[in-house]
Amino acid sequence: MDVLALITSLRNELNEHNYNYYVLDNPTISDFEFDQKLKQLQELETQHPEFFDLNSPTQRVGGSITKNFETVVHQNRMFSLENSYSKEDLTEWENRIQRVLGNVDVEYVCELKYDGASISITYQNGKLLRAVTRGDGFQGDDVTNNIKTIKSVPLQLKGNYPPKFDIRGEIILPFAGFEKMNKELIDIGETPYSNPRNTASGSLKLQDSSEVAKRPLECLLYTIVGANQFFKTHENSLEAARSYGFKVPNQSKLVKNLNEVFEFIDYWDTHRHHLPYETDGVVIKINDLDQQEELGYTAKNPRWAIAYKFKAEQAVTLLQNITYQVGRTGAITPVANLQPVQLAGTIVKRASLHNADQIEKLDVRVNDWVYVEKGGEIIPKIVGVDFNQRPIGSVPTQYITNCPECGTTLVRKPGEAQHYCPNFYECPPQIVGRIEHFISRKAMNIDGLGGETVTLLYKNGLVQNYADLYELKKEQILPLERMAEKSADNLMKSIEQSKEIAFERVLFALGIRFVGETVAKKLVKHYKNIDALMQADYNELVNVDEIGxxxxxxxxxFFKDEANLELINRLKDYGLQFAVEEKESTQVSNKFEGMTMVVSGKFEHFSRDEIKQKIEDYGGKNGSSITGKTSVVVAGADMGPAKLEKATKLGIPIWAEEDFINQLNN
Known part of the structure; x- marks a missing residue:
């Protein structure tokens, strides 16, 4: 056997043993035998570097160092799931589905919702190409080197797989591995990790992949994206993923109706405590992929899937005192400082009290014993008081009337629950908070600036607003605490690089109230530049998609305020991006200009995505649902009966595929 054939044979054999051990939990050779074969392969690869392969089993030990994780745009967006907390919520979800699909039979796949770090892994020609974190759903960080160290992630697929696809899943840390890691830390006098989920998530961003390799992480995969033409149902795709070599949890179950969904939920609500991983709910998905496509997406969630969250864990502890935080918009948030208590895998010391109405409604008082739970198992909140343990002489909580930071009298607008400090330009936490928001990763992403450094810059009179960042000089920041020569250079470089950040993120960074990431994208798509947005009146704005x-x-x-306009003009002068970088248009005609078209059903000559692209190429707009504003429905076979009925009722023209093709050709 020649050298390359021997190397290939060893790689294939070791990949199979990895699969048997980490995916099937059924090892067929001893650890010693595995290590000997791996050692033999390493020696051969060292002697013959011309046969190096990034996806060789020898590369799982890590060793590469990543200083900065590259941001990668997801080819297929990673949507979040709508949450539900009761069976009534699920019934309402099914009713919404039936209104779109018509009263057709619907099967569901129930899966456990594992609590880890979301990941999207791309495979091309059977080889692992790239692994990217969820990020904001539109783009994430390239963590390929770290993911390759996880033994349950196949580097080379088996069987008859699609040429290219993404597979999505969760990186998790099993309880046994988490406890082992914490024992080792405690033995050397270090602080143990707080919970498996955060530890797994943090592992993905370690700079040294050899450190990641030491952690007993696993990858549980749950959906294939970008290859629907190869499968008819979601269950088919899960079976295929298992055959390719992926670790797909076997707890998933195909069910025929909502009652069987409820049975699955009831079973795992109690039996989940025997699982080796953290899980916080059940994900329910429509099984038929054509029905999934028919249902489509909202701005944030797929309509064909929903998460059911198990009831949050509760704990009882002592409320020691109440403090008040001032946010960047001036909103006041009361915070309960608690006697530390263990809750859902973490130590809880603080919990939100939300607002004055909530305090009054619960009648929460200092020195009360209170019930605490994690809202959505993430943010602790107080949900009740044990009145039997209330001390004698207790007095009701009096909500503060003045800002705890600057002393300004608080205001509360009609119809709003929160109090606000109106001292927008002089209240320190608001100033610092706006700058922190501006530099944050999802906004201007200025590395080397954290909350403490921003506070130091403010206290030393170097910045009063985020525009001042662009006038900082290296010699001004060097004297600051913990600011060395290299740190100062990196900060100045990062500020300069932020001038290339895209307009949609700059708009989000400005901190306009209620303008989050999604709204900023919608506004940028519609207005293209800041001047057009500033000139838009109220009536224009409310006609923009999703702007209420x-x-x-x-x-x-925001744009009526002279101080804000001055900041924007300064940022323009510094070179920030306040217009969309116009991409080369694919439009070939304005035939469909002014028309909103809805695509439904299966087609013979085009895929749905190809038809939608054609609509845009010819100047039209794609609609997600049929309304009075819909111009035409392009209908294929098996169009949803509810859509057909609604289009007919509204008198909307319906084009078959041939009609659509004729319109293009005319």
């Missing part, structure tokens, strides 16, 4: 009354009023108020 509250957002429109907030935008108008």
């Amino acid at each position: 009354d509250k957002i429109a009023l907030s935008i108008r108020a």
